[in-house]
Amino acid sequence: MATEKAQANSSGVPQEKDFSHNSNHHGDSNSYEMNDMSIGSEDALKRIKTTGSISISPELFEKIYLSPQNSVKGDLRKTFGNPTPVAIVGFLITLSPLSCDLMGWRGAGNNGAAGIGSYFFFGGLLMIVGGFLEFVLGNTFPFVVFISFGAFWLTFASTLQPFYYAYGLYAPPGGTPVDGLKTVGFNASFGFFLIFMAVLCLIYLVCSLRTNVVFVIIFFTLVVAFSLLTSVYWHTANGIGNIDATQLELANRLQIAAGATLFVTSLAGWWIFFAIMLAALDFPFQIPVGDLSTLIKGASEREKSKEQMA
Numbered sequence: 001m002a003t004e005k006a007q008a009n010s011s012g013v014p015q016e017k018d019f020s021h022n023s024n025h026h027g028d029s030n031s032y033e034m035n036d037m038s039i040g041s042e043d044a045l046k047r048i049k050t051t052g053s054i055s056i057s058p059e060l061f062e063k064i065y066l067s068p069q070n071s072v073k074g075d076l077r078k079t080f081g082n083p084t085p086v087a088i089v090g091f092l093i094t095l096s097p098l099s100c101d102l103m104g105w106r107g108a109g110n111n112g113a114a115g116i117g118s119y120f121f122f123g124g125l126l127m128i129v130g131g132f133l134e135f136v137l138g139n140t141f142p143f144v145v146f147i148s149f150g151a152f153w154l155t156f157a158s159t160l161q162p163f164y165y166a167y168g169l170y171a172p173p174g175g176t177p178v179d180g181l182k183t184v185g186f187n188a189s190f191g192f193f194l195i196f197m198a199v200l201c202l203i204y205l206v207c208s209l210r211t212n213v214v215f216v217i218i219f220f221t222l223v224v225a226f227s228l229l230t231s232v233y234w235h236t237a238n239g240i241g242n243i244d245a246t247q248l249e250l251a252n253r254l255q256i257a258a259g260a261t262l263f264v265t266s267l268a269g270w271w272i273f274f275a276i277m278l279a280a281l282d283f284p285f286q287i288p289v290g291d292l293s294t295l296i297k298g299a300s301e302r303e304k305s306k307e308q309m310a
């Protein structure tokens with residue numbers, strides 16, 4: 001976050017919010033000390049709240065917002081709470097049980113249909129709300145990620161919801177809507193949705209190389225998982241169309257592999273959620289996420305370095 005231009009208020013005191021450095025500027029007239037005896041305590045507190053410089057390191061910013069520091073106008077990041085952990089909670093409470101369902105733990109199955117409520121309200125609602133608030137704060141990358149995954153969970157839930165009749169349209173004449181799940185058309189069609197989710201996550205994976213190692217792990221495993229799930233549906237379609245039991249058995253093994261991969265995604269997600277909450281509460285200890293925001297310099301930063309060297 002870059003330093004905003006100083007603006008004078010009615011009393012002539014310049015107002016400035018500096019989030020771009022990690023050290024206090026004691027010689028700067030825009031920074032105020034709590035032990036300055038030349039002004040009253042109430043006036044000092046007011047100045048600290050409204051005009052004092054507040055610093056945050058690039059590493060901490062990236063950990064809290066899952067995005068490198070960027071220049072935005074206004075003080076919304078100080079006005080509102082951090083929406084990032086809200087969206088992550090929505091993601092984890094849907095993905096973690098689903099990964100166990102896909103692996104068939106304790107007899108679970110049926111594409112995780114038992115969790116359809118969590119897909120709507122945790123995965124869909126919380127991620128879209130969190131994504132919209134990231135938009136308000138000017139954090140483009142998490143905004144796009146959270147909104148797109150919120151839409152994914154709503155799509156997945158709607159597909160499983162009988163009311164929307166997504167699979168019922170594929171049911172053979174005289175059959176029940178559930179029979180549509182066992183048709184070539186439905187499985188082959190739904191596979192295309194998943195493969196393009198893999199493409200989307202691949203783009204996110206490349207972008208996450210400027211965030212942190214844990215985020216990279218999350219998107220890498222998501223690319224693998226969506227690719228495996230695509231294979232599950234396409235092998236199921238082949239098995240149904242060709243009446244080939246080996247194809248169906250392969251699809252089952254691929255589904256277990258996809259569930260295991262998503263379980264790794266969940267573990268990484270729980271780790272980064274824990275890290276964000278510890279940082280938000282200023283805990284005396286922190287856990288690392290492998291910051292990459294300073295390792296790979298942005299284009300604007302590289303250009304600035306060239307100008308300084310010229």
